[in-house]
Amino acid sequence: MMRIRRVSALACTAALVFSLLGCQSKDPAQEQAAFDEFMEQMFVDAMESDYTTAHVYLQDPSAYGIDADAIEVNLGSRFDEASMQAAEDAFMETYAEFQQFDRELLSEEQQDVYDIYAFEADLTEQLYDDKFDYYPQLFESMSGLQFQLPSLFSDWEIRSEDDVKDLILLLNDVKPYVDSALDYTRTQEEKGLLMVDARSVMDYCEGILNSGTDSSILSAMQEQVAALDLSEEATRSYQQQLADAFSGSFLPAYQDIYDTMAEFRDSENNNTQGLAAFPNGKEYYALLLQQSIGSNQSVEDVQAMMDSAFEDHLTELQTIMFTDMEGVEPLINGEELPSTGYTSYDAILQTVSARMSEDFPEVSNLNYHIEDMNEEIASDGIAAYFNIPSLDGDSIKQMRVNPDGADPGSLSTYLTVSHEGFPGHMYQYAYLYENVDSNYVKTLANVSAYVEGYAVYAEYESLHYLDTLNESLTAAYRENELASYCLYIQADIGIHYEGWDVSETQDYFNETGIVLSDEDAQLVYDQLQANPAAFQPYYVGYHEFAALREKAEEALGDRFENKAFNEAILESGIAPFSVVERHVDAYIAAAQEA
Numbered sequence: 001m002m003r004i005r006r007v008s009a010l011a012c013t014a015a016l017v018f019s020l021l022g023c024q025s026k027d028p029a030q031e032q033a034a035f036d037e038f039m040e041q042m043f044v045d046a047m048e049s050d051y052t053t054a055h056v057y058l059q060d061p062s063a064y065g066i067d068a069d070a071i072e073v074n075l076g077s078r079f080d081e082a083s084m085q086a087a088e089d090a091f092m093e094t095y096a097e098f099q100q101f102d103r104e105l106l107s108e109e110q111q112d113v114y115d116i117y118a119f120e121a122d123l124t125e126q127l128y129d130d131k132f133d134y135y136p137q138l139f140e141s142m143s144g145l146q147f148q149l150p151s152l153f154s155d156w157e158i159r160s161e162d163d164v165k166d167l168i169l170l171l172n173d174v175k176p177y178v179d180s181a182l183d184y185t186r187t188q189e190e191k192g193l194l195m196v197d198a199r200s201v202m203d204y205c206e207g208i209l210n211s212g213t214d215s216s217i218l219s220a221m222q223e224q225v226a227a228l229d230l231s232e233e234a235t236r237s238y239q240q241q242l243a244d245a246f247s248g249s250f251l252p253a254y255q256d257i258y259d260t261m262a263e264f265r266d267s268e269n270n271n272t273q274g275l276a277a278f279p280n281g282k283e284y285y286a287l288l289l290q291q292s293i294g295s296n297q298s299v300e301d302v303q304a305m306m307d308s309a310f311e312d313h314l315t316e317l318q319t320i321m322f323t324d325m326e327g328v329e330p331l332i333n334g335e336e337l338p339s340t341g342y343t344s345y346d347a348i349l350q351t352v353s354a355r356m357s358e359d360f361p362e363v364s365n366l367n368y369h370i371e372d373m374n375e376e377i378a379s380d381g382i383a384a385y386f387n388i389p390s391l392d393g394d395s396i397k398q399m400r401v402n403p404d405g406a407d408p409g410s411l412s413t414y415l416t417v418s419h420e421g422f423p424g425h426m427y428q429y430a431y432l433y434e435n436v437d438s439n440y441v442k443t444l445a446n447v448s449a450y451v452e453g454y455a456v457y458a459e460y461e462s463l464h465y466l467d468t469l470n471e472s473l474t475a476a477y478r479e480n481e482l483a484s485y486c487l488y489i490q491a492d493i494g495i496h497y498e499g500w501d502v503s504e505t506q507d508y509f510n511e512t513g514i515v516l517s518d519e520d521a522q523l524v525y526d527q528l529q530a531n532p533a534a535f536q537p538y539y540v541g542y543h544e545f546a547a548l549r550e551k552a553e554e555a556l557g558d559r560f561e562n563k564a565f566n567e568a569i570l571e572s573g574i575a576p577f578s579v580v581e582r583h584v585d586a587y588i589a590a591a592q593e594a
Contacts (some may be wrong), residue, residue, distance in 0.1 A: 030525030031105040045441040059393040061292040073169045075177040078405040079184035088128050095121045113438050119576040123291050132282045134193045138181045141200040141530040148518040154217050154374035163479040164238045173243035178253035182260050197530035198261040205258040216375040218246045274495035285496045292533040293540040294576045306486045313483035324472035338411035341468045345401050348417045355465040356423045359562040363430045373400035383416045386425040418462035424455040431570050441573040453541015496532045544577045548584045555588045
């Protein structure tokens with residue numbers, strides 16, 4: 001899981017008018033120059049319209065042609081109808097300008113960028129349909145706004161005295177920002193379009209409120225201020241202003257969330273079923289699914305993919321068991337698995353980074369820093385996460401780890417560190433920053449199935465570097481885990497598209513051999529119901545990469561090379577799978593001709 005609130009370029013206006021766009025006959029060189037200028041202006045507009053995104057990605061905005069004075073210091077656009085309509089209007093204007101470009105006149109690299117934007121924009125246009133107004137839920141139990149704000153402020157990087165002043169403004173903006181989100185949510189409840197696990201949100205907010213001004217979130221910000229080269233008087237003053245903003249805005253905002261969710265907990269207008277219960281819910285879910293999987297596959301296509309994948313994983317698991325029953329016995333018996341032998345997260349990263357050049361293209365900057373995550377974030381069960389580095393500056397990769405939540409010697413920890421670190425997200429972004437030119441692709445492209453699907457693919461590839469455990473055991477663990485997630489994705493579709501209730505969800509798992517108690521079935525249902533399409537980016541994304549690899553292996557036989565294939569899936573940048581497949585096809589063709 002990566003922790004950053006990304007702003008979509010689709011909501012930003014590219015304030016450019018190109019006279020050549022209306023021409024009947026276009027010069028390729030002019031078209032390509034205009035397209036580059038258009039996409040770069042989209043990046044500039046996005047940064048100037050969202051302070052938090054600009055701060056995360058850029059240490060020196062002026063180096064990118066961005067007017068820092070034009071950036072309003074706040075948490076972003078509000079959730080009132082006027083602001084949402086303005087965002088839609090801006091998107092429609094930008095998309096209309098974009099559609100005037102002739103794709104055939106662009107270079108191959110530009111065609112990638114064109115297709116990435118077009119994929120996202122087409123779905124966004126459909127989701128802007130009036131019939132889906134108030135369908136998006138802001139307080140999902142796994143990744144809602146209530147989670148985003150603590151992680152944002154805990155990891156906020158203070159680089160200068162001006163950053164401190166801006167941070168105080170941001171903290172004071174929390175209550176107005178949250179109030180806007182709660183007003184939106186109350187409107188959902190009035191319209192019968194609310195779908196929230198109120199009890200789960202209340203539990204999280206309760207933890208924040210119980211910490212009060214003793215919060216580790218506040219202390220993390222104050223410690224950064226103390227680390228600046230400021231006078232003692234200035235340091236004390238800024239720390240006090242942060243404390244005042246925290247107690248006067250941040251904490252009251254969480255009290256408001258708690259109180260509002262308490263009202264909704266027993267509301268008859270809070271949908272405790274899936275999206276299928278809403279008037280246009282099935283159609284909305286189908287679009288949400290496509291957005292989450294990075295392709296235009298239908299719900300039925302994904303169901304068929306997961307059915308096939310589940311059978312393949314079970315077959316492979318059975319083969320492993322028959323081949324080495326003794327090796328996989330701990331997994332079969334539900335016993336504690338043997339230790340990998342690692343005693344720290346850093347030792348895992350060092351081992352993998354030293355070995356992965358066998359299979360992944362080299363990048364020059366793999367510098368990283370590991371730090372314990374904030375206590376209040378650590379409490380929600382997250383083992384580790386990756387913070388995206390700035391485009392400029394030292395670009396040191398930042399991993400936050402839960403000091404209390406995992407044994408460094410467990411296989412699950414090894415896979416988590418590989419997912420977030422090497423050859424997962426830390427490596428993925430290092431390669432992206434060094435090898436992809438488009439600032440739009442590096443910062444605004446938001447194809448989560450590519451990002452997370454790659455990291456799942458990478459974590460399982462990292463098992464090749466784990467020499468301390470029985471290979472059959474690690475392979476069986478992988479197949480069992482993937483088979484289980486196939487079922488979760490099918491259940492998610494069942495709940496949100498087919499309209500399953502708890503009993504039907506329990507029956508589905510039981511029929512596949514995963515027997516759930518009534519209590520466990522309710523827990524699974526509640527998680528999936530409150531977070532539609534949450535698992536698809538990870539596991540449908542993984543299976544897309546696995547299918548591309550199988551395609552290349554079948555086409556090339558002995559000519560297949562891990563490193564060359566991995567370069568092919570990385571070089572497109574964050575992209576829908578139609579673009580990634582084009583790169584894989586080019587790799588296959590080149591290898592066949594060699």
